[in-house]
Amino acid sequence: MYQEEFLPVVFKVELRSERTFSVKKWQKIIDDIFCSYVDDISKNEECLIGHIKALAEIDKENFIKYSCINDSNHINSEVHCKQNNINKINMIINSLVSNISENESCQFLERSCLVAENAGDQINIEIVKNEKITIEKTHHHGEDEVCPICGEHHLHKD
Amino acid sequence: MIKNNRPEVILFTGFLGSGKTTMLLKTIEMASVYQKKCAIIINEIGEVGIDNRQMRMLGYDVLDLFGGCVCCTMKVTLEATINHLLENNDNLDYILFEPSGVADPLALYEAITNCGYAESDIQNIFIFDPTRIDFYQKHLKTLFWDSVNLANYVVINKIDEVSKERTEEAADMVASIKPGIKSFKMNLNNELTSEFSQHLMGKEVS
Ligand SMILES: Nc1nc2c(ncn2[C@@H]2O[C@H](COP(=O)(O)OP(=O)(O)O)[C@@H](O)[C@H]2O)c(=O)[nH]1
Ligand SMILES: [Mg+2]
Numbered sequence: 001m002y003q004e005e006f007l008p009v010v011f012k013v014e015l016r017s018e019r020t021f022s023v024k025k026w027q028k029i030i031d032d033i034f035c036s037y038v039d040d041i042s043k044n045e046e047c048l049i050g051h052i053k054a055l056a057e058i059d060k061e062n063f064i065k066y067s068c069i070n071d072s073n074h075i076n077s078e079v080h081c082k083q084n085n086i087n088k089i090n091m092i093i094n095s096l097v098s099n100i101s102e103n104e105s106c107q108f109l110e111r112s113c114l115v116a117e118n119a120g121d122q123i124n125i126e127i128v129k130n131e132k133i134t135i136e137k138t139h140h141h142g143e144d145e146v147c148p149i150c151g152e153h154h155l156h157k158d
Numbered sequence: 159m160i161k162n163n164r165p166e167v168i169l170f171t172g173f174l175g176s177g178k179t180t181m182l183l184k185t186i187e188m189a190s191v192y193q194k195k196c197a198i199i200i201n202e203i204g205e206v207g208i209d210n211r212q213m214r215m216l217g218y219d220v221l222d223l224f225g226g227c228v229c230c231t232m233k234v235t236l237e238a239t240i241n242h243l244l245e246n247n248d249n250l251d252y253i254l255f256e257p258s259g260v261a262d263p264l265a266l267y268e269a270i271t272n273c274g275y276a277e278s279d280i281q282n283i284f285i286f287d288p289t290r291i292d293f294y295q296k297h298l299k300t301l302f303w304d305s306v307n308l309a310n311y312v313v314i315n316k317i318d319e320v321s322k323e324r325t326e327e328a329a330d331m332v333a334s335i336k337p338g339i340k341s342f343k344m345n346l347n348n349e350l351t352s353e354f355s356q357h358l359m360g361k362e363v364s
Contacts (some may be wrong), residue, residue, distance in 0.1 A: 006174060050174040055211055069173075069289075092206050
């Protein structure tokens with residue numbers, strides 16, 4: 001095996017609640033989501049976690065960063081936040097795991113989010129899938145244009 | 159085009175999740191104590207970067223390699239990005255570069271030397287996460303070998319998460335590939351050790 005096998009899967013997740021919760025509470029909610037997501041992934045021995053990381057954005061300056069490189073007992077999170085009570089978080093997840101399809105990874109995440117929704121806090125979670133994340137995904141030149149960087153024609157799969 | 163007092167390039171290499179971003183952030187903080195000006199380049203795989211967003215939220219300016227375009231070889235975009243920096247900044251002291259954790263460290267050198275740098279102008283710090291010793295031994299032997307060989311020194315971090323024996327084992331693995339290379343053992347949740355800071359920037363303390 002070599003490092004190229006860790007293909008990135010990107011998710012955007014929008015979390016909302018009717019009532020406001022403390023950042024600490026949100027941290028725990030998201031932590032639980034990752035625990036169950038990572039547990040699902042770990043059930044397949046073929047799947048090796050390269051790095052699952054996420055940025056949960058509270059506003060332009062405040063965030064919680066998550067990181068996991070082995071199992072659900074070791075999910076790191078760091079809070080950079082001066083705010084306290086919030087009812088909305090936008091999160092980006094970068095999941096680098098070997099031998100898992102984007103689809104399967106998404107199903108695991110959906111299941112984990114569903115568990116969180118049903119935990120009784122009346123939160124709503126929406127996963128925006130990779131193909132719908134268009135802004136940052138664009139290439140800087142069209143398939144039949146000359147690449148402005150190297151000045152040559154090359155395909156995006158190169 | 160390229161000035162004699164080019165900013166030094168510091169490369170942070172290491173596998174996914176090893177601690178490159180953490181190390182880079184600590185280095186920026188340290189550089190500001192030394193009143194040094196840094197530019198940051200980050201190349202993450204995954205179309206939506208997380209580290210670069212985090213850096214921006216912390217108030218830092220980051221150049222990601224052209225919006226994270228995944229098609230061009232990183233080599234070419236890196237070269238263009240470094241040239242762009244050199245042409246538009248007169249007073250930079252350092253270019254801090256975090257390549258993706260799956261990048262082949264060898265491929266980076268050519269891009270940097272194409273910008274007029276000698277290989278000896280590049281400081282390559284390999285961040286070796288000792289919690290992943292087994293993973294490296296099992297799955298990433300070539301990457302480890304290449305990384306250590308190219309590195310100028312090694313940071314063994316996360317020492318707060320492993321036993322002393324494990325940390326020593328990590329140091330031995332490094333030394334067996336490149337005897338004599340300097341290893342720094344650190345918990346990156348704390349400040350960078352003064353020994354390390356001096357090693358990286360000490361020569362230039364005014
Ligand atoms: N306990 C501990 N955690 C660390 C240390 N260095 C990095 N980390 C954590 O390791 C995780 C991955 O680090 P990151 O810098 O994102 O790795 P990268 O993928 O190489 O950029 C983060 O949660 C960091 O807080 C360390 O020395 N000790
Ligand atoms: Mg990083």
